[in-house]
Amino acid sequence: MLGRSVVCVGLSGVCLALFLVGSSTQSKAGACEPSIAVEPMSAGLAHLSISASCIPLRRVRFRYDTVELVRKLDEQGRIEINFDCFLGDKVPLTVTFQDGPSVPVQLRTLDLDRITMVAVVWKGTVNLDLHAFEYAAKLSDENHVWAGAPSSRWQAEERKRHDGRGHGFVSYASDGSSEGDQIEVYTFVHEPNQNSGAVTLALDYESRSSHPGDQDTCGTGLYADLEYKAFVWHQDGKVSRSRGAFAPSECNRPVGEIARYNSKALPQLFFTR
Amino acid sequence: MPLRPVLKFAACLALGAAFAAGTKPAGAGEVTLVLRAGGLTMMGELLQSNQGSYVIKSDKFGVVSVEAAKFECSGPTCPKPPASTVGIHGSNTIGAQLMPNMIERFADREGYSVEKIVDTDPEAVQYKLYTNGGKAAGLIDLQSHGSNTAPAGLQKGKAQVGMMSRPIKPEEVKAIADSGTKLATHVFALDGVAVFVSPQNPVKALSLDEIAKMFAGAIKDWSEVGGTPGKIKLYARDAKSGTFDTFDHLVLKPKNLKISAEAQRFESSPDLSDETARDPNGIGFAGFAYIRNAKALAISSECGIVSPPQVFSVKTEEYPLSRRLYLQTSAALPELGTKLISFALSDSAQETVSGSGFVNQRIEMQSFDQQSNRLAPALTVPDKEFNFAAMRELVNGLKNAQRLSVTFRFAKNSSTLDEKARADIPRLANFLKSNAGKYTEVLLAGFTDSTGTFEANRTTALARATAFKGALVAEGVPEAQIVVKSYGSLLPAGCNATEAGKDKNRRVEVWVKE
Known part of the structure; x- marks a missing residue:
């Protein structure tokens, strides 16, 4: 999925918790006092408001356990991010400014006990798409949730109210163009009274399946056996981690639908009776 | 997570049809390396085959090194698969989610990290296991193309574990035995x-x-x-x-x-x-x-x-379409596989069984009231041997008791327990011993199908329950705690009109009273 952004610029609002970070730094831009505010949000999100006016347009690295995301400050040296706490909010986040300090941040979120979050992380300038087929959804159905079908936590809540079943949304959605790790996150908001149903999670190696002749992703190409990691935050506070890789594939071989959306690549969500 | 190229030779090699063209049959001593994903075949002399790579000298490509896991090697000088490679082939019912969950749970317990390799074949997944130090600990090749593919995999040596959602057939057992492979059968789940x-x-x-x-x-x-x-x-x-x-x-x-x-x-x-x-x-x-x-x-x-x-x-195996899920293991199972299967059959794995949507073998209980829906059919089904006095005795005997989910079944006209029942005896004995003092009475209720007279059936049922009592006592359950009852063909669990129904009716139920 191309052209997606995880950065929300200009988001206003009063932070419930504000952590002013008073690091005295020496950078090319002069002494700076970067500030990072954390606002807890629903659906396992933490809103980060970052301001470092002395170092505009510099990179900011977000280190969360083994995952490193890289984003860029705007012209005013600010960035707003809805951060998916897919490892929970106890795992520290370290924000490192280019030509600036490293700042530990305590994440805060509201309701990790009512969600399951699945994050797929990979490296490389290729695109993977995480697809959630909720309740036997077909590709064209509303309950097929992925980065190409815009969704939000509000839409997930609305669908939940409508049919009495949990639903989810895709928040982070990398297209392979970011620096650092690429990441996609699907967050499922549970309906407490639900006792049946299944959500099929599938991974599409989009760069390869859409462009079977792409020499980087097939045959002996650099990303022919692309590795990925999957993290699952469970309602009970447990985190499971897994690693996977795509087997190399012959170049120019078209990929069928079943093979394209590989449900064996990821854990599945199902609710027992 | 470093990125690594698949093949360690020059990336400018052309792929696809060009690789198939111009190849010649391998001569004596030559090997053929086929990219598992397809599109690449190399023939030549295998110079080296260690440290996870093949080094091959071919007329077409010269000397190249390739990652061994990605290639199928055939030819006389190909290395034998490492002992820690376990092939698990067969049932899609087991292989789609139960076995993957079991492998990951097992790896977690053993301290292995797992890398899952997904292919364009959605029913084939490889699991690479690594130690904490990053050393390769083994490879599990999971293929879930159906129960019928399990015997073939075992026979050809491609699999050391066969997943089957049906009993193995005598002709399949014979074919595997003829290939020199010894099998052991395990009930994995219900x-x-x-x-x-x-x-x-x-x-x-x-x-x-x-x-x-x-x-x-x-x-x-x-x-x-x-x-x-x-x-x-x-x-x-x-x-x-x-x-x-x-x-x-x-x-x-x-x-x-x-x-x-x-x-x-x-x-x-x-x-x-x-x-x-x-x-x-x-x-x-x-x-x-x-x-x-x-x-x-x-x-x-x-x-x-x-x-x-x-x-x-x-x-209780009384649902008309209930069945057992089996693992068939060959004697050639390497240590890694032995440990995996041992874990999969253990009490510790039962949560993974139920967590995967299957029915585990842990003992559960239901009250007489919860079981009372069985009474109506028992009263309405015409049975020339129906005995009201015995039915009254049954209700009085069980109404304050709770039924355990283990039920022991027998062959026709026999007091010999089947394979699951033999495994369930120690399971039941452990359950009773771990609840020592809680239950004042363990009631073994013998039943039969409706073939024969009511009194003859009661005699048969009594013999079964008594034999079963002996087995429990041998496992350390106090004899004084056990009461044996015989109810003949009363309270059928299945229809006596069919063989499958009769099979369900030849049983000993276990009830407990506090």
């Missing part, structure tokens, strides 16, 4: 074949007769079974499937029927279930774990016993 429809379909229950006729194409419209008019669409597993084999054996064959050619067949149980759930006129079947988004139907039998698909009735 399951039921659920018959399901879309949640939009108003039908809630069907008889086995109706289900058989629907899948044979003799009943074509939902209005014929009380549903909303509409042409019935059939969804079924493919012919390699043990689930289909079970359905065929328990539903179609007793009626001398065959599945309709119009049925849409699936290799994957989850795909079949989701397709059925989407289709308001669809009906399908798969293991309990794959009801997913569909609506499971209760099944009524000819003698009026209605069985909703419930965990307890699968544990």
